[in-house]
Amino acid sequence: MTVQKDVTKNIYVGNGSTRTFPFTFECPAEHPEYIKVYLMQDDGTALATSDYQLDMDARHITYPSIGTALPEGKKLVIMRELPLQQMMNLVNNGPYFAEDVELAFDENVMAMQQIAEKLNRSIIMSVDIDGDAFVNEVPFEAGKSFRIADDGKSIVLTEDPARVLPLAQEAYAQAQAQAQSASASAAAAAQSEDSAFESAGVAGNSAQYASASAASAAENARLAEGYKTAAETAKSNASLYAANAKTSADNAGASKEAAQSAATTASNFASDARNSASEAKTYRDNAKTYMDNAKNYSENVNVFTPSVSSAGVLSWTNKAGLANPPSVNIKGDKGDTGARGAAGAAATIRIGTVTTGAAGSNASVTNSGTTNNAVFDFVLPRGEDGVGGGVTVDDTLSDTSTNPVQNKVVKAALDNRAVLDEHNTFTSPNNFDDIYMADGKSSLKWYSGSPNFVVASINSKRYTGEAYTAQKATKDGDGNVITSTYATKTELNSCVKSVNNVTPDSNGNVSITVSGGGGSNVIVDTTLSATSTNAIANKAVYNALSGVVKSVNGTKPDASGNVTIAVSGGGVSTSESNTWSAQQNFHDLMLNREKYTTYVINGTSYTPITSTVIYAVTGAFTLNLATLAGALSASQSSVFTAYFAANADYSLTISNAGNLKYVGSASDVAITSAGLLLNIWMSKDGGGTLTSIVQASKLS
Structure with missing residues (x-):
């Protein structure tokens, strides 16, 4: 085996119908456990699954084992994952197994590819970065993210954009509100400044008015001494006006300073708001960049999309420019015509209720029974009234009328017939x-x-x-x-008509004289008795013997009424246990419970002679079915069951089992440390050809 492909996984997207997914990477045939299957969840996490069937020969998996296919849009990942261990131990002057060494080299390459695949999913600096000058230790704090420091020489913690973005959006909204408030304050300040200028103008006018009033008062004083008091009053008023004007001017100055301070504060708020809004926009842009990158990674990393043509050819495409898995024709050959099904249960149909519906309504038929025993309930609409006064319906039967007649009248007439x-x-x-x-x-x-x-x-x-x-x-x-009161002719013919030519009296009794008995009567009993010494009626004896066994196989009962019989090969009891040493043929057998003699066998091979065995395995095991196969004749079948207990994983070889077939994969027939349950159905056809179907269940 060689490892020529730099592929460690295949990613497929479900279409709601495909259940067979090939894997294109190399994997040792003796290590199917290296194959792992993951289902991608909606939150982006990978969930390992064991609900699949693996075919190492066909190099594909079937998911799920049973049930509906992978839903459309859902992702399935097939990966090769080796344990990072070196299990080969070479000793000096020991044997050299080239295939084992080759497999070890292959697994080393697979392990390197496995690590490289994980590194390809990692964040890596570009080649122009000086690794010695960069501190690549990543700080860790729950709820934090990290970024490259401003000096470009280390990694520092930062707020998680996913958490900061809502805060930034909230700060941006608050900044906007503060800016609006600052703008309103600035407007109010400007208005206050205008009011201050207006107040100063009023004060000036007041001063001018006061001065004019003083001049007028002086002139009036000169003109008329009598107006001296009025002038002094006017002068006093003028002084008051002047003081008021000064106060107004001072207030105007204070209002102006307050307006300027408010304007400055509003400007500061507006500046802070712009800064917060800028920072929030930066966080939002960074978050969008992360999202776009994640979307790009999810859509363009070795994703294979399946499609099936009308001819049944399964093919794949991907966006990453990678070599697609080979196309596979998943449409099998047309199967043989199935056997004719058993005749179904005969169906019955009968009429249930018949109801008259409203005129103009639709007729309907409803099955109130079952599929095989249908009961049809009819609803028939009443006919519309005829034109020009309707249809005349007779309420009595007549042999001359041509009108329709009421159903009720017809039924009443028929009931009288x-x-x-x-x-x-x-x-x-x-x-x-x-x-x-x-x-x-x-x-x-x-x-x-x-x-x-x-x-x-x-x-x-x-x-x-x-x-x-x-x-x-x-x-x-x-x-x-x-x-029931009188005897029949047949019964009378069997009765006693006379005794010694003496006929019975009116009560049916006959008086006879017995020789030597002194003329006394004989009493005849009508029922059986264990103590009576009288004669007994023949009919009573006959009735008592009716139904009694007279003989068994020509042997009559002994004095005690018992018959002793001998059965060839020994007797069979229905109330005691029986041991059969020869084959017994039963056409129809019903059991409440079965028990088998089960032996426990230790070692590495065995030829079973019973239907059930327990094996305590200590190494690679060979199961020889020659004896059980030889016990079968043509057109006969048998079932063999074995439990394998072991302290490690061992291979299992089955021999002399004819044509072997497997339920599932042949790779399932292996002994594990958890145990193995093995069922083999052995059958010979009419020509004596043996076929064995193997079902292996690994225990947990």
Whole structure:
């Protein structure tokens, strides 16, 4: 064996119908356990499965073993995974097995390919990176991600983009809200500044007004001494106006400073919001990059997509430019015509209910029974009324009317008529005034259960008279049934008519004189007795002996009533155990329980002579079925069952079993340390050719 293909796995996408998936990588035929099958889950994880059948000869798996095919869009991965162990031990001057050394080399190459495949799924720096200058240790902290440091010389922790993105989006939304709030504050500040300028203008006007008022007051003082008080008042008011104007000016200055401070704060908020929004956009862009990369990896890494042509050819395509697995024709040859099936149970059909539906509705038939015993319930729509006043329906029978007649009227008329079945038998009570029948041809008959069993009849040749007399003909005048009260002629012929020419009296007794007995009567018993010394009636003895065994195989009972018989080859008891040393043929056998003699055999080979055996295996084992095969004649079959117990894994060879066939794969017939249950059905056809079907079950 050589390892020429640098392939360690095959990836397939289900189409809802394909169940056979080939593997194109090399794998030692004696190590089917190296084949692993994974199902990709919706969250991207791989789940190992054992629900598949492996055919190392055909180099494919069947998934699932039974049931529906891999759903459309679901991924299945077949991988070769070797244990990273070196099990070969070469010793000095020991034997050299070239095939074993070759297999060890092959497995080393497979292990290197296995490691290379995992490295291909790893993050690797480009070749222009100085590995000595870069610290490639990856820090670890739960819930964190990592990135290349800003100096490009190490890997540092960072927030997980998947976790930061929602936070960034939330910060971006808050920044936008703060920016809007800052803008509103700036507008309010500007408005406050405008109000401050307006207040300063009012204060100036007030000052000018105060000055004008003072000048006017002075002039008035000069003009009129009488206005001195008014002038002083005006002067005082002017001073107050001036103070108020100054206060207004101070307030305006404070409002202006507050407006400028608010504008500065709003500007700072807006700047922070822009920075947060920029950082959030960076996180969002990074997250999208990760998502696009993951999507690209999932769609373009060695993914094989199957398709089946109308001719049954299974082929594959992939997006990675890799060599596709060879096409396989999965359409088998047309099978032989199957045997004719057994005759099905005879079906019955009968009419159930018939219901009248509304006029204009659809007729319907419903099966209220079963498939084989159908009961059809009909719903028939009532007819529409006729044109021009409808149809006249008679409510009585008439021999002249041409109108339809009501169903109820017809039924009532038929109920008053004699109802006969196909045997001319009345199926319901009928009252007749007169019955006329042809002379010598017709008769009245009574039967029990079936017309084939007639119990009585009357015709014109056998009877005339009243019906009451005919009924009494079976009884005497006192009403006693004649057949059970009086003896028949046959019975009377067997009775004693006389004893010594003396006939019985009215009570049936005969008085006789016995010679030497002094003229006393003889008493005859009518029943058997263990103590009576009287004579016994012949009829009582006959009845007592009726049903008694008189002989068995010509041998009569002894004095105790027992018969001793001899059976060729020994007797057979139904209540005790029997041992048969020769073949017994049974055409129909029903058992409540079976038990077999089961031997426990130690060693590495055995030729069984019984149907069940337990083997304690210590190495590679050979099972020789020559004895069991020789015990079969043409057109005979037998079943052999064995349990193999072992402390390690060993091979199993079956010999002298004729044409061997397997349930599953031949590779399943191997002894494991957990044990093996082996069933073999052996059968010879009419020509004596032996075929053995092997079913092996590895135990867990």
